[in-house]
Amino acid sequence: MNAPTSAVLRMDAVTRVHGEGATEVHALRSVSFGVHPGELVAVMGPSGSGKSTLLTLAGGLDSPTSGTVSVEGTDLEGLGAAGRARMRRTSIGYVFQDFNLIPALNAIENVALPLELDGVRTRTARAAARAALDEVGIGDLATRFPDHMSGGQQQRVAIARAVVGDRRLILADEPTGALDSDTGESILRLLRARCDAGAAGVLVTHEARHAAWADRVVFLRDGVVVDETGADSAEVLIDSGTPR
Amino acid sequence: MSVKQALLALLEEGPRYGYQLRAQFEQRTGSTWPLNVGQVYTTLTRLERDGLVVGAGADDEGHVVYRITDDGRDAVAAWFTTPVERTQPPRDELAIKLALAVTVPGVDVGAVIQQQRSATMSALQDYTRLKRQAEGGELSWSLVLDSLVFAAEAEIRWLDHCEARLRRAQIERPETLLDEILTEEADEEARR
Known part of the structure; x- marks a missing residue:
């Protein structure tokens, strides 16, 4: 197991409260966990359990009321807004349920965008974007616009955009929600492969079948981590002949 | 579980002895439901008694080989064309x-x-x-x-x-x- 310090994402006693007084809502209560390189962690829970809040905080899009969120050892709060924005362009990749591609840009332009925003020269950015598209298996669709792609293809572009420039933290919010089950599975296979290649992934989902691709599953209820599964040896389980 | 039907279905592919049947059953089901060889032989004896298989002598190494009969083939066909019964919910x-x-x-x-x-x-x-x-x-x-x-x-x-x-x-x-x-x-x- 990796030492705690090597975690790509670390949340320590993170609490997020929305509103004040009578309308106060605790979206997260003292949540702690880490995600290491090579690891995919799934977060499961019913709607309103705090899954999306957790991901928003991990991505530096929102700040905790108390506790700390660190990405690659850096406390996001200490970075300030500009530093966090830079972190999002260089270290954190986001994958959404509805893909969030820019319709006026073609596939390669969508993928190159975060690099170009970060000041990378167009030619270099395009080359990296091309490599990322190849990696997710749609290098031949580089000049296609999102409207002319299937949902699965658009999500592949989104994953390429999330990993371009060797970003090591991938945050996926119900990435298979808008896809049929076969396409969804191929997206999970990609996320899994990316984590196996050294990235750290957080997958928010309410589908057990999809969460099962993760190394660990964290269960959230009312903003609290109520349980977590590790990974038992599959062979032992099958050999015993009794799955339960 | 229908060990009986599963073994019969495997015998449709040709004569086999007990260990072979067990190995093939486990290969196709990934050892999810392990069979012991004793179970295989008792089942074969019962199948023989019911006229669904016949002993076909021993091979060179002395394994007793079984062959499916016409009645046995009918039983396999019936198994594949009948849905698994759900009259009683399994105890959960x-x-x-x-x-x-x-x-x-x-x-x-x-x-x-x-x-x-x-x-x-x-x-x-x-x-x-x-x-x-x-x-x-x-x-x-x-x-x-x-x-x-x-x-x-x-x-x-x-x-x-x-x-x-x-x-x-x-x-x-x-x-x-x-x-x-x-x-x-x-x-x-x-x-x-």
Whole structure:
């Protein structure tokens, strides 16, 4: 197991409260966990359990009321807004349920965008974007616009955009929600492969079948981590002949 | 489980002896339901008694080989063309446990549900890992794995459903509501 310090994402006693007084809502209560390189962690829970809040905080899009969120050892709060924005362009990749591609840009332009925003020269950015598209298996669709792609293809572009420039933290919010089950599975296979290649992934989902691709599953209820599964040896389980 | 029909179906491919049948059964089902060789031989004896297989002598190494009969072929065909019976629901320990947990006083049903959800999720993770490893391998084994995946997934969905219904019941249960109203009224009384 990796030492705690090597975690790509670390949340320590993170609490997020929305509103004040009578309308106060605790979206997260003292949540702690880490995600290491090579690891995919799934977060499961019913709607309103705090899954999306957790991901928003991990991505530096929102700040905790108390506790700390660190990405690659850096406390996001200490970075300030500009530093966090830079972190999002260089270290954190986001994958959404509805893909969030820019319709006026073609596939390669969508993928190159975060690099170009970060000041990378167009030619270099395009080359990296091309490599990322190849990696997710749609290098031949580089000049296609999102409207002319299937949902699965658009999500592949989104994953390429999330990993371009060797970003090591991938945050996926119900990435298979808008896809049929076969396409969804191929997206999970990609996320899994990316984590196996050294990235750290957080997958928010309410589908057990999809969460099962993760190394660990964290269960959230009312903003609290109520349980977590590790990974038992599959062979032992099958050999015993009794799955339960 | 229908060891009888499964062995007959394997014998349709040609004469086999006990160890071969066991090996082929386990290969196709990924050793998910291990068979012991004693079970195989008792089943073969019963099949022979019923006229569905006949002993075809021993091979060079002395293994007793069995061959399927015409009646045996008919039995296999009937098995494949008849749906698996569902007249009696199979005994489901988890459903029984939860049914009792919600009625026996003093049981933390939420904890029972979560504990099971975690355990089933771990199993589902294991099946998914095996599926990834088995990619490009034998179709028969991968279909058995899919069956395990779907069953585990259904169980988790059912547990989620139980949890949601319990929560709703707790909110809607009139006596709880009455208790709350009474406490609130008492609080207000005290403040005045």
